[in-house]
Amino acid sequence: MTDQPEHDTDLSNESTAAEIETPPAGTEEYFGAAYPAAQRYAEHLATTGIEWGLIGPREVDRLWSRHILNCAVVAEYINENDVVGDVGSGAGLPGIPIALMRPEAKIVLIEPMERRVEWLNMVVDDLGLKNVRIVRARVEELVDEEMFTVITARAVKAMTTLIEWTREVISPGGRILALKGASVEGELVKAKKLIKRYRLSQPQIHVVDGGGILEVPSRVVEIVKK
Template sequence: MNISSFPQALQDDLNRGLTTLGLDGDALSPPLLAYLALLDRWNRTYNLTAIRDPREMVTRHLLDSLAMHPFVENEALADLGTGPGLPGIPLAIAKPQLRVTLVESNGKKARFLREAVRTLGLTNARVAESRAEALDEPAAYDALTARALDVLAGIIEVGGHLLKPGGKLLAMKGLRPDEEIAALPAGWTVSDIHTLAVPGLVGERHLVIVARDA
């Protein structure tokens, strides 16, 4: 599906959502729609995401990923278990100064990610086809993010070595994960919990920021 083939209602949903999130819809809609078109096309063959409806992808993939943008600084970010590039690619599009490494061990998803980075011209994003725990880049990142990878302790177990001292994990969660917070390993502390309002999404969404002790 080309960008021009998307129904106007889908484009309106995206523009309204971007405005609600405090982002520039005029600037960001074209590259986000180009990413969505590529994801929709590949998804028909490679089953990259269970969501098939592009209009639903706008809410549950694009806007959901971008809801965390106010809490992402222009630094080195590793997106663990990124799948088809979520939230890493939308964040890389919205924040050109952000340096994103898309970490994904699944071969077909990694191939899609490389094609997306090339097609979209994302010079601030790179693909690491690897399991997070096997990525040999110790203390290389200011921040980690994970959208649907594991519980907090599990994310830290497989990716904690990638963070610099004083770095942080930005974990996307649904309900406030109090049990996961209580199970954090020593040396890790929750610094903030933000309730996110994702335009068009029904249900709770939280961003849990876990700091690594310096």
Template sequence: MSDVTSDDYPQEALATSAAVAEYFGPRLDAVSRFAEMLHDQGELRGLIGPREVPRIWERHILNSAAVTQFLPTTGTIADIGSGAGLPGIVIAIMRPEAQVILIEPMERRCAWLEEVVAELGLTNVEIKRGRAEEFHDAFECDAVTSRAVAGLDKLVRMSMPLVKSGGQMVVLKGKNVAQEIDPARKVLRKLRGREPEILEASTVPGVEITTVVRIVRQTGGR
């Protein structure tokens, strides 16, 4: 399986594969239902592009799931710009003992998230409509995540004020994220962010490795 590429791995076969079943374990049914909802309504509701519909498992579900290995199992996790629920809904499914806050400014996307939460019976999710900056003085989290939201410098400004001392930003990024680190150093120093770690996160054989950036917020004064 190690030599299988995503192009050789049909999405239907991927969704029903033993590797995916083992990876998600008891969370598989909920994840599969979420994938079905995205497949049926994602393009229609402007949540994903038409080319992404056949690649939901590889491109969205497993890509989002990859970040969970770096997140706490309990505490509070916020997902900024949740949109379709990626990675926030996947995180909520895989971290049932954590409180997951989905932050999304668009009303129609919040409506979608509410439908998903109700359909999946997720009791550990809170949806907040607004931009991340609007909640900077409202609460702090053990971890803040995001996917395809902004460049790292802007993302640090949006995310780090929501991270408690000793907590962390854990964000999904592209392979070239190293180029974003230097432009972000000034705001990292200002907001007490430690040196970013670029991590590789794998899920199942044959699916592209996900790039994750982790930044711990230093302890101490505000």
């Protein structure tokens, strides 16, 4: 992003349970022009994000590595003309880090809970993210209303449910990019039948560390709708 807005809300006096993790070396270069906005996002998460119950207080000292960067690396699989639906966005993860990394792509944060949507509106507005839209809904309610070239999700549901919920809002050739933990292989075994039934591609697991920034790499499962 080239034109970052001036911020007139001072977050520095708001109480945090712990110091925000120092971003790992290379984080500033990784975000480039969007780095100040990424820092501002970290401050929102560590203050109102905790106060409003969107993120646990114990996450503050691993905010960059476990949350912001863990999610930002998904952008490596997103093109500038993609329309991304971030399912169960919660505190904007992974949708907001992706929006910062890919200002040309359109990002739709999909979240059913009113309070979370209110927080997302406040933060997206404060960060000046012009490429983000927030939709209050369950993703399965969006059939016939929205279409996405990419669905992202972290910590929402197992792969089988995610496929069932999203397959009708993914355009042909579109993809699911799901951030998953170590249990992903088991989830993919359970999803095998659905993947065949709906003629989806064989899942690819990308292990991605942002060029060495992440000590613990993220695992991104990619499934293509043929």
